[in-house]
Amino acid sequence: MSLFEPANTQRLDQDVVEQALQWMVTVQSGVSTEAELLACQHWRAQSAQHELAWQRLTGLNTDIRDSTRMLPAAGARTLLRSRNAPGRRTLLKGFAGLGVMLATGYGVRERVLLPELFSDYRTATGERRQLTLAEGVDLTLDTHTALDTRTTAAGTELFLSLGRVLVSAGDIRLSTANGQVLPAPRSRLVISHNLPWQAGTQVQVLSGSASIKLARGDSLSLDAGQQVTFDSQTDSTPRPVTVGADAWVNGLLIAERMPLGQVIAQLNLYRRGVVRCDPQVAALRVSGSFSIDRPDASLDLLTRVLPIRVQRVFGYWANVVAA
Known part of the structure; x- marks a missing residue:
């Protein structure tokens, strides 16, 4: 019998499951205090449901401790001991997500938590968001997307640190860690960066055209129906746009x-x-x-x-x- 089909089929309240998950993150953070460990034991002893949720989670053998090693010990300690309950809850769920990504083989460096918390524009799980910027640019942000606006010597620039966005372009530049995309007027394109199934940045031109300046020094142009995926190493040869490239919008x-x-x-x-x-x-x-x-x-x-x-x-x- 697998861990996903436990002998005890008692259903657990979702709030209890989330509480157990938060306690597991706290205990396995590497910076928990003796008082927090005792509080966890007290929570487990409060009810049979609490203990059952704890046992099922620990049975999955997902060690969240690795997810907090990304942070300096002092920083992790400060965050975990935050007195702001909603902030602490959000943080712990974020740590849990990082731990799950490690367990499932996703590169944590490619899907860091902080941009999703502090970017100018961001979307949550399952959320899509439409924006119209002052420059006459229409954007649709896909789920788990983090986008920032910054002012440079050349003007306003968007920076995509994570996720996917549909751009109906006016006069705009959009950058990622791998390069800068300059859509032609009235172009429509999908730009994605560091998706779980895709390393680096991908640009898909649905209509119009775009020029790309790669961070490694190369430049290239794309016409309607072409796409390219690039990072610091991979080949950047244009290919036909994937079927349904913008279907996620619908x-x-x-x-x-x-x-x-x-x-x-x-x-x-x-x-x-x-x-x-x-x-x-x-x-x-x-x-x-x-x-x-x-x-x-x-x-x-x-x-x-x-x-x-x-x-x-x-x-x-x-x-x-x-x-």
Whole structure:
């Protein structure tokens, strides 16, 4: 019997699960005090539900301690001991997310938490946001996107530190850590940076054109229907735009012989909780249209067309494995 199918099938209140998750982050942070450890023990002893939630979480063997090693001990200690309860809750959930990303193999450096907390414009799990800037630029921010505005000698510039954005361009420049994108007037393009299934930056020109100045010194131009992915090392040869490049704006994921692992990685961005894909089935090819607004329904649809099944625990974790 797996950890995702416990012998005790008692359902747990979602608030209790989140409390257990917060206590686990605190205890495994490496900077918790003796008083906090005693408080955790007291919380566990308060009710059978508390202890059951704790035991199920610890049974998943996800060590959150690694996620806080990114921060200096003094900084982690200050944040974990914050007196602001809502801020502490948000922080602990953020640490938990970092721990989960480590456990699922995502590079934490590519998906840092801080830009999502402190950027000028940002979106939460499952959220998409439309903006119109003073420069006459219309933007649609995808889920888990962090975007900043900064003033340079050349004028206003947008900086995408994480996520994906649809740009209907006026006079604007948009940069990432890998380079600068300059859309032609009335162009429409999708720019993404450091997505879980994509290293570096990708630019997809849906209409019009764009020029790109790579941080490593190269320059290139893209016309409508072309896309390019680049970072400090990879080849930057333009290719045809992927089918359904902007389908996410309308709540859809269009897959055309897409590896199942990538489909799951995309659905994971829109779902509260964590979805993992077993490497044994990650290479299965998927074609079809899936809802990102209803990711669990999309997971169920996948089980009807592929030889896979979904193991769930708490309604929070999901594991896609061979049927």
